[in-house]
Amino acid sequence: MKKILITGANGMIGSSIVNELIDLHELILIDLYSDKIDKFRGRATIINFDLRNISEWESILEGVNTVIHLAAAVHWTPKNKKEEQYFIKTNVEGTRKLFEACNKYNVARFLFFSTNDVYEASNNLITEETPVNPKNIYGKSKLLAEQYLLDVSKNSNTSVCIFRPASVYGENDKGSMKSLIDLCKKGVVPMIGKGKNKKALLYIKDLVQAVKKYADSENDFNREIFNISSGNYEYIEIINSIAKVFDLKPIRIYIPKLLCTKIASKIGPLKKLAIAGETKMISCDKASILLGYKANFSLVEGLKDSKYYII
Ligand SMILES: Cc1cn([C@H]2C[C@H](O)[C@@H](COP(=O)(O)OP(=O)(O)O[C@H]3O[C@H](CO)[C@@H](O)[C@H](O)[C@H]3O)O2)c(=O)[nH]c1=O
Secondary structure, eight states: OOEEEEETTTSHHHHHHHHHHTTTSEEEEEOSOOTTTGGGBTTBEEEOOOSTTGGGTGGGGTTOOEEEEOOOOOSSOOOSHHHHHHHHIIIIIHHHHHHHHHHHTTOSEEEEEOOGGGSOOOSSEEOTTSOOOOOSHHHHHHHHHHHHHHHHGGGOSSEEEEEEEOEEESTTOOSHHHHHHHHHHHTEEEEETTSOOEEEEEEHHHHHHHHHHHHHOSOOOTTEEEEEOSEEEEHHHHHHHHHHHTTOOOEEEEEOHHIIIIIGGGSGGGHHHHHHTSOBEEOOHHIIIIIOOOOOOOHHHHHHHHHHHHO
16 A cells, blocks of 8 residues: 555546545545545545645655646646646646655655647657657647656656556546537537548546556656557547447538648637547557556447446
């Protein structure tokens, strides 16, 4: 049993991790909110604190073995420079402040949750060696935090491990799978080109197993970066799977690919359409070999498993 502190513990990913680790480790849960983790009061320490005032609560890091850092600005698009600055302040400065405190209190291991948004779309399979080139401020802020951590961990007693999850779906989903399911429910979905472009998807329960492997391990995986994904699926297969599992019959509106890449990508509100038409395939061979990670859920299995929560 280890003493583990989780920031962003009330989030989609955080709360699922807590659910898995609650009886296996001693947990300290940090988040601005606690509606999803209140049920664990008495079995875990829950603190409604923020990264900005870390000096007020950092002493709780005394005796902590592992920090899992999820709290972040995520799932929304900044509209101006001030909002972009908020992403940098929270995701880069917040991570720096937390890591400095971990170092001060001799925390052994720091797991940083980054994102596959650090990679640009590509028709080639993406490994951890693929050059990074984030296209949005969220991906940029996560990459800056990664670079800070990899640099500072060269001379630190706190080891750093980085996860770059693919697009996560499942219970409490707020991301792209939720948007696609909502579109299918409304009855109309855009199909870009023939819908043959592939997307890397990650079912929440697979991700939780990867975190459990890390949490339980005696290895600190220092300065290792791991892509985590359940599999790569054609866009058309994603739509067909949603339709099958949720028993829906959405009308497919076919949009020429060129229209998306040349025009939609330049018009703010249509950018999402252009992104839907891109290919991003993730390899998690490294996580399989070093971490012992194995994806257990196919897309249909993941959707069926989460049907109860999504409806
Ligand atoms: C901005 C901010 C956020 N938070 C908390 C509020 C939320 O409960 C939590 C983020 O959870 P959600 O919004 O559900 O995001 P979730 O999908 O779980 O996102 C995770 O997954 C992402 C990768 O898929 C990671 O990049 C994020 O760091 C990580 O938070 O962080 C704080 O406690 N303090 C903050 O300052």
